Amino acid sequence: MQNISTENYLSEIYKLEQSNVKVKTNVIAKKLEISNAAVTDMLKKLSNNGWILYERYKNIELTKNGKEYASQIVRRHRIWEIFLHQIVGLPWDKVHDEAHRLEHSASDELVDKLEEMLEFPEFDPHGDPIPGKDGSIPKIKDSIPLSKVRVGISGKVVRVNDFDNNFLNYLSQIGLKLGKKITVKEKLSFDNSLLIKINDKQINISNKLASNVFINLN
């Protein structure tokens, strides 16, 4: 077990890799809200410790070891999230920040206990997959951003981006949860906003909001 900072870098890099984003100093700095210089500094350390492959000015990649390690941090994070949601009853806009701190503190034994209590969940409260102990990732349902669903088409919410609490809170307010059926009624070319039907109500949502909600068609 390394320190908190190392764990935060590694899990951030892991998540970027998973979402097929090219991992650059830049991107990490923004995610972690620190300077580029600090990131460069740390990348050297991570590289020296064998967690990442790093050459000056080039993209960053996790090594096998790094990926294994990072997947377990993400695993801990997501198990905490669902524990906090299902057992403790925190709303889905509160669990991420809490889990982000707890993920570095709990022992593996405790996380295993939590997982057992939850009966081995495969997805976190935002629909993100929980990596297994071996790093394997549960099969995700196909999905596209709600912003790309065509008018007249319906689908189910299978995932939402979990990095903005205000966004998540608003989703709750309009009754948008995982599993909910949504129909796109209209797209306004004026501002690219969408008129959607959810819970038998029609609601207008911005394109930006819609692009962070993921829908499984059929």
Next chain:
Amino acid sequence: MQNISTENYLSEIYKLEQSNVKVKTNVIAKKLEISNAAVTDMLKKLSNNGWILYERYKNIELTKNGKEYASQIVRRHRIWEIFLHQIVGLPWDKVHDEAHRLEHSASDELVDKLEEMLEFPEFDPHGDPIPGKDGSIPKIKDSIPLSKVRVGISGKVVRVNDFDNNFLNYLSQIGLKLGKKITVKEKLSFDNSLLIKINDKQINISNKLASNVFINLN
């Protein structure tokens, strides 16, 4: 919310004050397993920040602010302990270390939630009182160390010291829990060990062990 190190110093000082130990550089260093020099260093910072009263070579005291703050760290610790014990099902020799890390990570809101789930417990799994939000301490039952209970006398276990996991684990093994009735059958002057009756069995325990188990007579 300060950093982890500050919180560890403060809660250690608080616990020492509660047990009427004179708080000295020395004692803190031992508890935190760091050098005296490091403690002196930190005492200056804690003093500058108004958490403690400190003069070179003198005993240390928490200020009003310091005591308030420290009590809340101890509160978090003990709520975590009992949550881990009762809800998650960790044995009492595992909860301290885990709680010691979690106590710095959870938000006040989460701790409140946990407390609510537990129906506002007053004591942790080792019988230590859980300070209230206002710093108030639940009334503790009178107790004396088992090592000082006289031959022929019975009493109930109301508290055990929680700083040695091996000790706690052994207590579990011999069926010693909070609330158990214990009778002192004999004291061996040879090594000051005790012959006790518990769960209708007779068992010999060392004086050192007995001095860490606290008994309410009558």
Next chain:
DNA sequence: ATATAAGTTTAAGCATCCTTAAATTTATTA
């Protein structure tokens, strides 16, 4: 009362993880 022991502080230094500013490299655009 004095010597010795114990406890505490000071001094110097190290690792970690940040910062800003300047220099360098790579990417983009005219």
Next chain:
DNA sequence: TAATAAATTTAAGGATGCTTAAACTTATAT
């Protein structure tokens, strides 16, 4: 292709919280 912009790294430095060694203060024992 050359100029400009963007991204990245290097350099210098700061805060934190440790370390060991040496100096100093207080407590204890003869």
